[in-house]
Amino acid sequence: MSSDPSSIDSDLRKLRAAALDERLLARLDACAGETWTRLDATELAFERRLQGFAPSHLPPALMASLESAVSGVRFPAADVKIVRFPRQESSAPKRNYGWWSTAAAMALTGVVTALLVPTKPTNENFVGAAPKGSPTLPARPTEKLIPAGFNRGLSEASDEGVIWQSNNQPHRVLKVVYKDRMTLKNTNGRTYQVEQPRVEYILIPAKTD
Amino acid sequence: MDEPIDMPSLTVVPEANPAPSEWRAWLETHGPKLLLFARQQTRSQQDAEDVLQDAIVKLVEKIRNDEFVGGPEAWQPYLYTTIRRLAIDLSRRDDRRKRREDTVGLESGEAFQEVFHPWFESESSDDETRVQLEEKLKELPEKFSEVIIMKIWGERTFAEIGETLGISQNTAASRYRYGLEALKKSLGSARRRGDLSI
Numbered sequence: 001m002s003s004d005p006s007s008i009d010s011d012l013r014k015l016r017a018a019a020l021d022e023r024l025l026a027r028l029d030a031c032a033g034e035t036w037t038r039l040d041a042t043e044l045a046f047e048r049r050l051q052g053f054a055p056s057h058l059p060p061a062l063m064a065s066l067e068s069a070v071s072g073v074r075f076p077a078a079d080v081k082i083v084r085f086p087r088q089e090s091s092a093p094k095r096n097y098g099w100w101s102t103a104a105a106m107a108l109t110g111v112v113t114a115l116l117v118p119t120k121p122t123n124e125n126f127v128g129a130a131p132k133g134s135p136t137l138p139a140r141p142t143e144k145l146i147p148a149g150f151n152r153g154l155s156e157a158s159d160e161g162v163i164w165q166s167n168n169q170p171h172r173v174l175k176v177v178y179k180d181r182m183t184l185k186n187t188n189g190r191t192y193q194v195e196q197p198r199v200e201y202i203l204i205p206a207k208t209d
Numbered sequence: 210m211d212e213p214i215d216m217p218s219l220t221v222v223p224e225a226n227p228a229p230s231e232w233r234a235w236l237e238t239h240g241p242k243l244l245l246f247a248r249q250q251t252r253s254q255q256d257a258e259d260v261l262q263d264a265i266v267k268l269v270e271k272i273r274n275d276e277f278v279g280g281p282e283a284w285q286p287y288l289y290t291t292i293r294r295l296a297i298d299l300s301r302r303d304d305r306r307k308r309r310e311d312t313v314g315l316e317s318g319e320a321f322q323e324v325f326h327p328w329f330e331s332e333s334s335d336d337e338t339r340v341q342l343e344e345k346l347k348e349l350p351e352k353f354s355e356v357i358i359m360k361i362w363g364e365r366t367f368a369e370i371g372e373t374l375g376i377s378q379n380t381a382a383s384r385y386r387y388g389l390e391a392l393k394k395s396l397g398s399a400r401r402r403g404d405l406s407i
Contacts, residue, residue: 027383037367037382046389050361053329053339055241062244062258066236069266073273075231076280 145192149183155197162206171203235281242363243288245328249346249358250296252303254326260299264291289359289373345395353388360385 020028030036039047058066156177164170177199184192243264247257268284268291271277277287328343346354359365359373367378367385374381 031379036379039386043386043389046393047361050342050357053342055245055362056327056330058236058240058244059258059326062262063233063236063240065262066240066265067230067233069262070232070236070269073232073269075235076272 145184145186147182148185148191151181151183153179153181155179160201163203164206170206172206174202174204176200176202239285239288243285243292245362246289246355246358247292247296248326248328249351249354250293251299256296256299256303260292260295263295264288267291285363285365286369286372289363289365289369293355293373341396345392348395349388349391353384353391356381356384357388357392 027036154176156175158175160173160175162170162172177197180196180198182194182196184194186192240261244257244261247261247264248254251257251260265288268277268288277283327339328346329339331339346357349357355374356370359370360367365373367381370381370385371378376384
């Protein structure tokens with residue numbers, strides 16, 4: 001080889017990279033075809049024979065030590081697959097809409113049932129009917145009534161004080177009075193309204209010194 | 210003498226062994242696989258046990274602090290990665306220490322201890338194969354043996370192995386294939402002699 005740089009460059013350019021051997025070509029081909037991770041029958045057979053050798057059990061002292069390390073930590077249920085988001089509590093107040101909808105549905109069902117159950121023939125108006133002057137329900141409704149609306153109004157809330165039983169934590173008692181109003185319509189489009197008061201007592205854990 | 214009291218007969222039923230706790234059952238199932246991997250990653254049984262314990266403690270701390278995402282299925286990838294990381298850290302510390310100390314005596318002591326801590330369960334009928342297998346696995350380049358141990362005894366997929374080692378699943382598959390081939394070759398002579406059953 002000449003010592004002249006231009007000649008060396010020329011000589012080097014004549015060289016060609018070695019061709020890929022068959023094995024590497026096959027590997028690259030399999031990788032491109034996404035089959036490289038699949039084992040052939042011979043490899044699987046050898047793998048199965050090796051699997052016949054079980055790893056040694058944990059030495060008793062190590063097992064005891066590991067059991068001690070995990071003591072006090074509850075083992076999670078195997079079928080629980082909860083992916084937790086990073087712990088960032090939302091500042092928005094939580095509102096339990098599920099409870100409200102359940103309560104509304106129950107109230108509605110109760111009122112409809114009360115309307116449709118046959119009662120003694122009487123001329124008295126429906127219990128809890130609307131104030132005087134508004135249309136009243138017949139004592140034995142024969143028409144088909146369809147619920148047309150439901151409204152819940154908070155009519156009163158008061159602090160009833162603190163209760164404290166000796167075996168329990170003190171609780172502040174709040175009395176909340178709601179007025180549920182349901183609107184029903186008959187097939188002629190006539191509207192009936194039913195009002196029902198409801199009282200709830202809410203216990204809130206109270207702070208103690 | 211007192212009159213015998215007419216009492217309903219009671220039979221004392223001896224209580225069977227208490228059911229193992231869920232943790233114990235989990236450790237009995239997965240502990241041996243993890244210890245085998247730790248054993249392959251470290252220089253001695255003692256180091257392997259230390260590394261496994263540290264990894265479990267780290268996992269438990271995460272579970273306790275509600276920082277671990279996923280259930281028991283997600284523990285193993287985490288544990289394999291942690292064992293490997295801890296083993297590398299330990300190895301580096303050992304290297305530095307060994308440069309300062311004369312460890313000739315310790316080396317021979319460790320080698321002596323290893324006789325009593327086989328990697329695989331001993332079955333008298335196939336003891337020779339077990340010994341040969343362990344020996345040949347130790348002789349394999351580490352990058353091959355770690356993949357083989359994770360795949361065969363850890364039952365990890367190539368994708369999971371790749372994630373643990375920071376390589377692609379194709380590279381994991383390559384190392385596995387070449388490792389198996391090398392293992393077969395090195396076990397070949399013993400097999401030809403009829404010493405081995407594999």
